[in-house]
Amino acid sequence: MQSIPFTTNFFADDTQPTRTDALAGDATADVLIVGAGVVGLSCAYVLREAGLDVAVVERDHVGFASSGRHMGHITPHMWNYGSKEPHVLAAWAHGCLDWIEELLATEDIDCDFARCPFWLPAATRAEAEVVRRVAAYYAGLGVPVRSVEANDFDLVTFRTWGAVVLEDQARAHPYRMVRGLRDAVLRKGVRLYEGTRVNSVEGGPRVTVTTPGGTLRAPKAVLALNAYSGQFPFLRHYTTPMHTYTIVTEPLDEDTARTVGPPPAEDLLIYDMAASRDEEHFYQRLRGDGRLFFGGGGTTPALAPDRMAPDGNDAMFRRIHAEMSRRYPSLGNVRVEAGWGGPICATVRGQPIVADVPEHENIVMAIVGNGNGIGLGTNAGRLVKGLVLGLDTLDESTRAFLEYCGESVDAA
Structure with a gap:
């Protein structure tokens, strides 16, 4: 397998951006x-x-x-809103997107913000029931959602068992x-x-x-x-410390990009529907510039004392590349431009x-x-x-x- 160059932040225009002064004195x-x-x-x-x-x-x-x-996805929804006022909570969460959009407009922040769906396909047969359950749960709360049957989900070329589509979510350039x-x-x-x-x-x-x-x-x-x-x-x-890792390919030519998915797949956010957060799962984003971002894997243990794992992890990069190549055999020899990772936070509940x-x-x-x-x-x-x-x-x-x-x- 090719060597994957590590980068701290693929999205940053400048690895040493302007900083304010550190605290000096009281x-x-x-x-x-x-x-x-x-x-x-x-x-x-x-x-x-x-x-x-x-x-x-x-x-x-x-x-x-x-x-x-x-990865640039912006969805404010929780998997479980409890039993007290779930409709109120779900409505408030969905309204977060309006507040973000208004804030970005008010402050003239150019970050390619756009409304888009958030796709959660079942990558295994066992996850098909999870897809149906999640779609029914959100629909019952009034969240704009729909489910897609296995034979109708064509935004990827690997086999899936249906998908949940959260409508009216958003994406942006993170940095x-x-x-x-x-x-x-x-x-x-x-x-x-x-x-x-x-x-x-x-x-x-x-x-x-x-x-x-x-x-x-x-x-x-x-x-x-x-x-x-x-x-x-x-x-x-x-909290439970976790780490996630991502690789990004060079820009794919049109024919190769179509082996990943049809044109509508470009710039859509697709995350595996996982039965639990401990289950290995992957996510991808085929950007409009032809680059495929592919990441995920299982829960990576973190280290004492600060419970941080390395941001660069060759073993995880290899695992992610292997899964990407399994799902998309045409990408096995495509050059990977960079790999990176970092800590994410999972609260206990x-x-x-x-x-x-x-x-x-x-x-x-x-x-x-x-x-x-x-x-x-x-x-x-x-x-x-x-x-x-x-x-x-x-x-x-x-x-x-x-x-x-x-x-x-x-x-x-």
């Missing part, structure tokens, strides 16, 4: 946020809009982690989207400290965040770390967590992840606002969704 704010992915930037945007003095610390640069190198959000919060006056590693967070009447260059203090802190939550022991039991951290006064955790964190993550600020400024600042449906996001904490 500072205060009304609220401080740890992590500047889409979750942290969403919180910064909404809280600054509400008039607060907001400071954000980011270990690397905005766009370095999963917010800047995912340009998160960098655009960075620019938006800076324009609003948010203080962003990139290249700033957090050594400790201490709750209390005033939360203290300690870094190598100084300290930040504020009445409230939001930990928007998702896959990196494991660096704090008091967050570890809420598979639903988002936005809640106060028990026994850590005035610290809020915002953990969405679960493979579809961009849709909800970009709306996290709307939820966190209620924990920072009070529930009376939220409308009824947003309060209901925030309550849903606290169920994992209540059950712990």
Whole structure:
């Protein structure tokens, strides 16, 4: 098999983008946020809009982690909305897409945002029943969804056993989207400290965040770390660390591209319907430029102490290439331009967590992840606002969704 070059971020135009200065000295704010992915930037945007003095610390640069190198799919829906108000929760989640679209337009963020379906085919016979069950569940909640019978699903050329189609989802260029959000919060006056590693967070009447260059203090802190939550022991039991990996081919010529799927398959997001998150599954995106992105595999164990696995994993790249070649034999000798990977966050119950951290006064955790964190993550600020400024600042449906996001904490 050919050697697969590793890249940290295939989507980044510049591997060393402009950074703000790291924190130097001591500072205060009304609220401080740890992590500047889409979750942290969403919180910064909404809280600054509400008039607060907001400071954000980011270990690397905005766009370095999963917010800047995912596959570009944006779906806010959960697999299980519980039994209390599932219709309300599903409607609120679907409305997240409208909020994202409006935000991108308001801030003039050019990231190729477009509405599109999200396809979930059954790659094995055993998953066919899962397809039917998921389609019926979403339809019962009023989510725009349809199911496709096995013989009618022609967006891939490998065998499938039907598919769920979530209509009216979205896609975007991941790096340009998160960098655009960075620019938006800076324009609003948010203080962003990139290249700033957090050594400790201490709750209390005033939360203290300690870094190598100084300290930040504020009445409230939001930990928007998702896959990196494991660096704090008091967050570890809420998440299961996972890693995912992707390879991308050179641009395919027209004839080769048609062996992957018909023209409508271009720029559609297709993820295997998995019976459980521990089951090996794969995903793909045939982009309009002819490149096929193919990734997935099984759950990759993470390493102590921070529960992080390597971003470059030759064994996983080989496994992914082998599966791509099995599904599409014509691609076996096509050149692979790059491979990359990174941590993703799976919460223990598979639903988002936005809640106060028990026994850590005035610290809020915002953990969405679960493979579809961009849709909800970009709306996290709307939820966190209620924990920072009070529930009376939220409308009824947003309060209901925030309550849903606290169920994992209540059950712990």
